[in-house]
Amino acid sequence: xxxxxxxxxxxxxxxxxxxxxxxxxxxxxxxxxxxxxxxxxxxxxxxxxxxxxxxxxxxxxxxxxxxxxxxxxxxxxxxxxxxxxxxxxxxxxxxxxxxxxxxxxxxxxxxxxxxxxxxxxxxxxxxxxxxxxxxxxxxxxxxxxxxxxxxxxxxxxxxxxxxxxxxxxxxxxxxxxxxxxxxxxxxxxxxxxxxxxxxxxxxxxxxxxxxxxxxxxxxxxxxxx
Numbered sequence: 001x002x003x004x005x006x007x008x009x010x011x012x013x014x015x016x017x018x019x020x021x022x023x024x025x026x027x028x029x030x031x032x033x034x035x036x037x038x039x040x041x042x043x044x045x046x047x048x049x050x051x052x053x054x055x056x057x058x059x060x061x062x063x064x065x066x067x068x069x070x071x072x073x074x075x076x077x078x079x080x081x082x083x084x085x086x087x088x089x090x091x092x093x094x095x096x097x098x099x100x101x102x103x104x105x106x107x108x109x110x111x112x113x114x115x116x117x118x119x120x121x122x123x124x125x126x127x128x129x130x131x132x133x134x135x136x137x138x139x140x141x142x143x144x145x146x147x148x149x150x151x152x153x154x155x156x157x158x159x160x161x162x163x164x165x166x167x168x169x170x171x172x173x174x175x176x177x178x179x180x181x182x183x184x185x186x187x188x189x190x191x192x193x194x195x196x197x198x199x200x201x202x203x204x205x206x207x208x209x210x211x212x213x214x215x216x217x218x219x220x221x222x223x224x225x
Contacts, residue, residue: 001187001198001222002174004115006167007183008126011202012108013214015061015137016054016098023049023060026095031071034079046071055202062185064127064158065089089129089152097131101139106200112145112215118224123168124149125181125191127158147172160187165195180222182215 009015024044031040044050047068048058059067066085073080105111112122122145126133130151137143148168150156156163169175181192184203192199193207201208202215207212210221 001117001174001180002178003121003123003168003180004218005123005125005168005179005181005192005197005224006215007159007181007185007188008124008128008133008136010061010104010184011188012101012104012124012142013140014100014104016052017102018055019060019181020049020052020098020099022092022095023047024142025098029095030083030091032071033078034076034083036076036079039075041070043075046075056185062187065092065129065152085128087151089131093129095129096135097195101136104186105216105218108140109142109145112142112220114224115222116145118219119148120222120224121172123147123164123172125159125164126150127152127187129153160190160194161193162195162197165191165197182218206219 006012007213015209029044031037047060048055049060054061059071065088068088069083069085072083081140119138121176128151130153133149133151152158156167165176175195179197180199181188181199182202184201186205189199189201189205189207197206200210200212202212212218212221
């Protein structure tokens with residue numbers, strides 16, 4: 001095992017404190033801009049935001065900006081037809097300051113440093129935009145620990161397509177069996193399976209090879225100290 005790939009939201013960063021606040025403000029603003037503020041509640045529910053709760057299988061938690069844009073077009077047929085994935089990225093970036101960036105566990109940086117000190121190369125693979133990903137990793141104080149960060153930047157297909165796994169394998173000469181994916185959703189598991197990579201789940205999604213309460217248990221699982 002030479003490389004560990006990490007999902008960001010729900011795996012490294014607490015999901016709800018950041019995304020519930022950002023999505024609430026962003027989707028309210030979008031509904032107003034599209035001339036139908038009364039549909040804001042329906043839009044939030046459609047992406048999986050229910051007050052301060054977020055559905056684990058909803059688009060906000062497990063989907064993409066493209067899927068979110070499609071929901072907007074469906075709920076706002078008169079004015080939302082031109083809304084794109086890039087528009088949604090821009091919107092969420094505009095309100096990214098509303099969210100709280102909190103680690104999933106104590107001493108997150110120390111956990112990742114332990115892996116680095118034992119020779120592991122670390123990568124982040126997320127469906128988030130580059131700008132928000134950079135903001136969050138910096139806010140967690142761990143941005144410098146990753147060899148490379150793969151985002152929804154239009155350069156590679158997003159998860160669950162295994163393009164990032166193939167790219168890491170080619171660039172760093174690491175076969176899939178030398179990698180481990182750590183995530184919390186079904187999308188992360190599909191991504192790992194499609195790329196032939198061992199998968200560790202810190203959520204309750206079915207189909208992982210191993211399960212952990214949070215990433216602080218990863219060094220012990222990988223037999224490093």
